[in-house]
Amino acid sequence: MHVSHFNTGLYDANSYLINGRVLVDTGMNTRGLVAEIGKNIDIKDLELIILTHCHYDHTASAEEIARLSSAKIAIHKDDAPFLKNDRISAAALFGYKAPSIEPDILLEDGDRLPIGNDEELLVIHTPGHTPGGICLYEENSKSLFSGDTVFPNGSIGRTDFEGGNRSQLTESINRLVKLDVRTLYPGHGEVTSEDVNSQLGSSLRMSKSIF
Numbered sequence: 001m002h003v004s005h006f007n008t009g010l011y012d013a014n015s016y017l018i019n020g021r022v023l024v025d026t027g028m029n030t031r032g033l034v035a036e037i038g039k040n041i042d043i044k045d046l047e048l049i050i051l052t053h054c055h056y057d058h059t060a061s062a063e064e065i066a067r068l069s070s071a072k073i074a075i076h077k078d079d080a081p082f083l084k085n086d087r088i089s090a091a092a093l094f095g096y097k098a099p100s101i102e103p104d105i106l107l108e109d110g111d112r113l114p115i116g117n118d119e120e121l122l123v124i125h126t127p128g129h130t131p132g133g134i135c136l137y138e139e140n141s142k143s144l145f146s147g148d149t150v151f152p153n154g155s156i157g158r159t160d161f162e163g164g165n166r167s168q169l170t171e172s173i174n175r176l177v178k179l180d181v182r183t184l185y186p187g188h189g190e191v192t193s194e195d196v197n198s199q200l201g202s203s204l205r206m207s208k209s210i211f
Ligand SMILES: [Zn+2]
Pocket: 013, 055, 057, 058, 148, 187, 188
């Protein structure tokens, strides 16, 4: 699996271009992201945009990127209704109105998305940060795209936004620690390959702790 990592703004989520055809999350800086994608591929060759959850910092540019590329947009079915909700998408927090994204594909736990090279992403429903948050796991390279569910060094997603739920987040992370993960591609922060399984264990302990 080949992954290019883009981050085009201080508050923007990370975007990952996989095998030159699948984009995970878009951030908010459309012009910056289009430029980064263009350094790697002809944007018209982009086939699929997967959104890890409904939050504006991950999804704002999706509609425009889809229009420029004719890529399809996929998101978990439980977060799809919130894409257009100013409050639950957190667009209002950033001072914007939510975009009018119409997803093409509604994902469910256990779905497998082909990404080329005989590889696929396993969809793992990980509610807690949002009701329809997902993580994506690629088995050959043992890669986990974790959205805002877990971050490096034992950090965890916030659960104080509308739709957040700490006990669900703990359950979700409890599923992630059962995977063997070599590289973590988080929604924010740096990509890490340093003993990721123990970093995930720290996230689980953090989520279980009461504060
Ligand atoms: Zn985020």
